[in-house]
Amino acid sequence: MTDTNGDVRLSGISKTYGSFTAVHPLDLTVPQGSFFALLGASGCGKTTTLRMIAGLEEPTTGTVSLGDQDVTALPPYKRPVNTVFQSYALFPHLDVFENVAFGLRRRGIKSVKKQVEEMLDLVQLGEQARKKPHQLSGGQQQRVAVARALINHPKVLLLDEPLGALDLKLRRQMQLELKRIQTEVGITFIHVTHDQEEAMTMADTVAVMNAGRVEQLGSPAELYENPQSTFVANFLGTSNLIKAEVDAKSGDEIVVKAADSKLLLPAARCSAPASTGGKVLVGIRPEKISLTHADDAGSIPDGRNRITGTIADTSFIGVSTQYVVDTPVCDEFAVYAQNIERDARLVPGAEVVLHWSPAHTFGLDAAQDIDAGIESVEEEAAA
Numbered sequence: 423m424t425d426t427n428g429d430v431r432l433s434g435i436s437k438t439y440g441s442f443t444a445v446h447p448l449d450l451t452v453p454q455g456s457f458f459a460l461l462g463a464s465g466c467g468k469t470t471t472l473r474m475i476a477g478l479e480e481p482t483t484g485t486v487s488l489g490d491q492d493v494t495a496l497p498p499y500k501r502p503v504n505t506v507f508q509s510y511a512l513f514p515h516l517d518v519f520e521n522v523a524f525g526l527r528r529r530g531i532k533s534v535k536k537q538v539e540e541m542l543d544l545v546q547l548g549e550q551a552r553k554k555p556h557q558l559s560g561g562q563q564q565r566v567a568v569a570r571a572l573i574n575h576p577k578v579l580l581l582d583e584p585l586g587a588l589d590l591k592l593r594r595q596m597q598l599e600l601k602r603i604q605t606e607v608g609i610t611f612i613h614v615t616h617d618q619e620e621a622m623t624m625a626d627t628v629a630v631m632n633a634g635r636v637e638q639l640g641s642p643a644e645l646y647e648n649p650q651s652t653f654v655a656n657f658l659g660t661s662n663l664i665k666a667e668v669d670a671k672s673g674d675e676i677v678v679k680a681a682d683s684k685l686l687l688p689a690a691r692c693s694a695p696a697s698t699g700g701k702v703l704v705g706i707r708p709e710k711i712s713l714t715h716a717d718d719a720g721s722i723p724d725g726r727n728r729i730t731g732t733i734a735d736t737s738f739i740g741v742s743t744q745y746v747v748d749t750p751v752c753d754e755f756a757v758y759a760q761n762i763e764r765d766a767r768l769v770p771g772a773e774v775v776l777h778w779s780p781a782h783t784f785g786l787d788a789a790q791d792i793d794a795g796i797e798s799v800e801e802e803a804a805a
C-alpha cells in the first residue's frame with residue numbers, strides 16, 4: 423500500500439474577492455512525493471490556490487487537508503509546508519550558511535553544522551557558504567532559497583514562479599536542478615508557473631488552470647496527446663483545429679468531412695459526442711504531419727488523412743523547418759518537419775499535400791471557442 427499520509431487534498435476550495443471569483447470550487451489531490459505543477463496564464467488563480475495551501479489566504483469555501491489532518495484552520499507556521507517565492511527574500515546581512523541555518527536556529531537547535539552542510543551539498547553550494555546573498559548569481563540565490571525552505575523537512579514545498587527572475591538558459595538549468603533535488607529528497611513539490619515547457623519538463627502531473635478552474639489534469643504526455651478542450655490543445659504547444667462534420671461512424675473510426683476532404687478519427691480519441699451530421703473539431707499536432715510536393719502526391723500511402731494546400735510561409739529553425747500552409751479547411755495550418763532531407767521545392771507558393779496517420783488525430787467538442795488559449799500564449803510571448 424502506498425503511504426497517503428502526506429497527500430495534499432483540496433476539497434471544494436474556492437476564493438472570492440467581493441463579486442469576483444479568483445478560484446472556483448476546486449477538488450484536487452496531490453499524491454505524496456509527486457512533483458505537481460499548476461500551469462496557467464497570468465491571473466488564472468495559481469498564486470491564490472498556492473496561498474490557500476500555505477495558509478496565507480483564507481479560503482471562501484472548502485478545506486485543505488494534509489494526509490488525514492484538516493489544516494484549514496491552522497496558521498501558516500503550524501502547517502508542515504514551506505514556500506519559495508519568486509523574490510527569494512534572503513536575509514541580506516546573513517551569509518549563505520546562516521540563511522540556510524535560520525529555520526533550525528529559530529526552533530532552538532544549537533548544533534546546526536551537519537544539517538546545514540548536508541543541505542548545502544544537496545544544492546551544490548558547499549563552497550559558497552560564507553558569501554552574502556549579493557555576492558551570488560541569481561541561480562545560486564535561488565538554490566539558497568530552496569535549501570532554506572527544505573531545512574526543516576516540510577512535507578510539502580510550494581514554489582511560486584521560483585525561476586521567474588532568471589534568464590532563459592539559467593532557467594532551463596535550474597529546472598533540471600530542482601527536479602534532481604525533488605527526486606533526492608522525495609518531498610511533494612507544488613510548482614506554479616505560466617511556462618508550459620517548464621511545467622512539462624519538471625512535473626509528473628500538470629493541472630492546466632484557466633480563469634479559476636482546472637481545465638485538465640494529467641501527465642505532460644497525456645495532456646499533450648489527448649487534450650480534452652480547445653484551451654488545452656492551444657495552450658500546450660500548437661494544435662491545428664479543423665471545423666468538420668460527422669459523415670459516418672464505422673467501428674472504431676469516425677469519418678468526418680471538412681471542405682472537400684474526408685478525414686478519419688479514432689472514436690476513442692474523440693471527446694465530443696459524434697452523431698452523424700453533428701459538428702466536431704478535428705485536431706492534429708504540427709509535428710505529426712508530413713508534407714509532400716503535389717507532383718509526388720501519388721507516392722503517399724493509402725489510408726492516410728490528406729489535405730491539399732499552398733505553402734504560405736517557411737521558417738528554418740535548425741532542428742526543424744516550420745511551414746504555414748494555406749488550406750481550404752484552415753488558412754494557417756502549421757507543419758513542423760524535422761531536418762533530415764529537405765525538399766528544395768517546398769517554398770512559399772508550392773502546391774503541397776499534408777498527410778498524417780488517422781491514429782494521430784483527436785476530436786473536440788465544436789461548441790467551444792476554437793481559439794481558446796491562443797491569446798494567452800501570445801500575451802506571454804509579448805511580455
Ligand SMILES: Nc1ncnc2c1ncn2[C@@H]1O[C@H](COP(=O)(O)OP(=O)(O)OP(=O)(O)O)[C@@H](O)[C@H]1O
Nearest residue numbers: 439442444462463464465466467468469470471616
Ligand atoms: N487581494 C485581492 N483582491 C482582489 N482580487 C485579487 C486579490 N488577489 C488576487 N486577486 C485576483 O484574483 C485573480 C487570480 O490572482 P492570482 O494571483 O492567483 O493569479 P496568478 O494565476 O498567480 O497570476 P500570475 O501568473 O500573474 O501570478 C486575479 O484576477 C487577481 O487580480
Ligand SMILES: [Mg+2]
Nearest residue numbers: 468469470582
Ligand atoms: Mg501568481
